[in-house]
Amino acid sequence: MVNQATSSIQVIDRLARLLDAIAANNSPVSLKILSAETGLHPSTAFRILASLAEHGFVERSSAGHYRLGVKLLQLGSRVQGRLDIRREARPIMEWLRNETGETVNLIVREGDEVVYVERVTPNRMMRVEQVIGARAPLHVTAVGKLFLAEGGAEACLEYAARTGLPVCTPHSITDPTALWRSVKNALQQGYALDDQEAELGVGCIGVPIRDSTNHIVAGISVSAPIERRREVWVSLIRQAGEKLSLRLGFHPENRPVGA
Structure with a gap:
């Protein structure tokens, strides 16, 4: 037997x-x-x-x-059809939180805004709090820039005209041409930054989450006080994004050129 x-x-x-x-x-x-x-x-x-x-x-x-x-x-x-992105993302987000010691967010797009649908926070007094369900304009967040970039130049400029690029802080991008230049570069390098554009004193690094059709369906970002944000986190955040994308059926060989 x-x-x-x-x-x-x-x-x-x-x-x-x-x-x-x-x-x-x-x-x-x-x-x-x-x-x-x-x-x-x-x-x-x-x-x-x-x-x-x-x-x-x-x-x-x-x-x-x-x-x-x-x-x-x-x-x-x-x-x-049975995949729950929040359930799939949670252990990956917890791993990233442990590696960086900072708040990790799961973000999706809804119209001209991003929505924070999940987050994990570190056990420390000074941390960035992103409330689940909170919203922000696409152009002031790291993940939002990646969504804008995927739509191409025409869609990005239409977004700028439609919304007027509302100002959240003195660092928010207000020029449509500068916005497209910024988001295009973000998509090519595979990650985007929020340099105090949504909230003063807070910096974010975000990466795209792709599904089996190669489309961006969400994003993961790490938020931290700007003085604590570290460039060395980029590789960790990209690892987390890759892990979740693979869970959603993304095939690396379908990766866009430059991403």
Whole structure:
């Protein structure tokens, strides 16, 4: 019985390796390549692939090459539909809070504003408090700038004309051309800054969260008193954004140029 259980686990392991190998290739893959990449004997790989094809998890072309099957797409859409971004983000945000010692925010877009939908705070007296449900104009927040950038120059300038770029602090950007230049640069570098633009004395670093369609659906930011904000946090915040994006189905190979 133990041997049978071990054998079953081994089959699952081999199955997973084959699916990962197929997914890693942008075009259908031959049995020879799959065998080499997984370390499986061709006959073993062929038997497992035949079973996967029978159940719709892979498809075999007329040339004998393999690609992922529609059954995986159906299952993936069910998982995607059940994902709660706040639930998925919470442990990642807590990790980032522990690494930086500062407040971490999960932010989404609603019209011309960002909305803070989740936050985790450090156990310290002097900290930045962002109330869940609080709102701010897109152009004065780090994550909001990334949303503006994704829409392109025309959409950014339309936002500026529509809103008049309300001033929150003396540091808020009020010139439409300067705003586009700032947000375009932010998207290219993969993160954005809020230099006391939403609140005096507070600086933020934000990164985008992308889903399986490669669109920005949210953002994570770290807020801190401006004198405590550190450039070395950028890599940590980008790691957090990458982790959450992967949880939402984002594929790194689809990353926009420059991001």
